[in-house]
Amino acid sequence: MITTAPLDGPAVNKAGSPRLLIVEDHPLFRAALIGVIGAEFPEAEVLQATSIDGALDIVAARDGLDLILLDLSMPGTTGLLGAYRVRAAAPRSALVIVSAHDDSRIIGSAIALGISGYIPKSTPKSELARLLRNILEGGISLPTRFRDAAAARKGQADTRELIQRLGQLTSQQLRVLDMICRGLQNKHIAYELDISVTTVKVHVSEILRKLDVRSRTEAIIALSQLDFGKHDHAPTTPARGDDS
Structure with missing residues (x-):
C-alpha cells in the first residue's frame, strides 16, 4: 500500500x-x-x-x-x-x-x-x-x-554523512567513482571517458581524498551504503589505485 x-x-x-x-x-x-x-x-x-x-x-x-x-x-x-x-x-x-x-x-x-x-x-x-x-x-x-x-530513519542516518562527502565530488568524479565501483581499471575508465590515464589518476586521488578513504577498495566498501548494504557489485579482483 x-x-x-x-x-x-x-x-x-x-x-x-x-x-x-x-x-x-x-x-x-x-x-x-x-x-x-x-x-x-x-x-x-x-x-x-x-x-x-x-x-x-x-x-x-x-x-x-x-x-x-x-x-x-x-x-x-x-x-x-x-x-x-x-x-x-x-x-x-x-x-x-x-x-x-x-x-x-x-x-x-x-x-x-x-x-x-x-x-x-x-x-x-x-x-x-x-x-x-x-x-x-x-x-x-x-x-x-x-x-x-x-x-x-536508520537508513537515512547511515547514509547522510556519505551523501555529504559525495556532495564534494564533481559530476566527472562521480562518473569515475561509478566506474570504480563497477571494477573498471584506470585504462578502461580513460577509454570510456576519452581522457588520459593521468587525468583518471588525478580524479581517483581526489575521490579518495574527498571520501576520506585510502584505497579504491575502501571507496567501494563505503559506497556499499548506497548499494543496498551489500557488496554485490564489488569487483571480483582487488581494485588497485595504481593500475594503468
Whole structure:
C-alpha cells in the first residue's frame, strides 16, 4: 500500500504541460509507464533514457523537468549511486524511484537522497496514476510502513554523512567513482571517458581524498551504503589505485 503526504513549499508542477523523464532499461515496463502517463496526462512531454549517463545527458540538455522516474537496477551504475548522480544534476526536479526492490535499508537510504517517492513496480496502473499526480502537485509518496519506520530513519542516518562527502565530488568524479565501483581499471575508465590515464589518476586521488578513504577498495566498501548494504557489485579482483 502506498500513502501520500504534502511537501512544504510550492507544487512541483508548474503552469502548462508537465515534462517527465523515464529512466528505465526494460522496454516493457518503460512502455507501461508511458501508457499510464499518457492516459493520466495526455499533454505531458515524456522523455526516455535507458542508462544513467543517458539520463544525465537529457538533464543537461533540457530545462524544467517536473518529474524523473528512475529504476534502481540500471546498467552502468551501482545501487543508489546512479540515483544520487541524477539527484545532484537535477535538484529541482521531483525524483521518484520505481523499483522491484522492497527493502527497508534501500528505501531509508533513498529517502536520505531527498526523493519525492518510492513506488514498487507491482503497483496497479490506476494507483500509479494517482501517485504520480500527487507528486506532480507537490506531494510525496512512500510505502505506508516506511513513513515513520525506524528502519527508514536508520537508513537515512547511515547514509547522510556519505551523501555529504559525495556532495564534494564533481559530476566527472562521480562518473569515475561509478566506474570504480563497477571494477573498471584506470585504462578502461580513460577509454570510456576519452581522457588520459593521468587525468583518471588525478580524479581517483581526489575521490579518495574527498571520501576520506585510502584505497579504491575502501571507496567501494563505503559506497556499499548506497548499494543496498551489500557488496554485490564489488569487483571480483582487488581494485588497485595504481593500475594503468
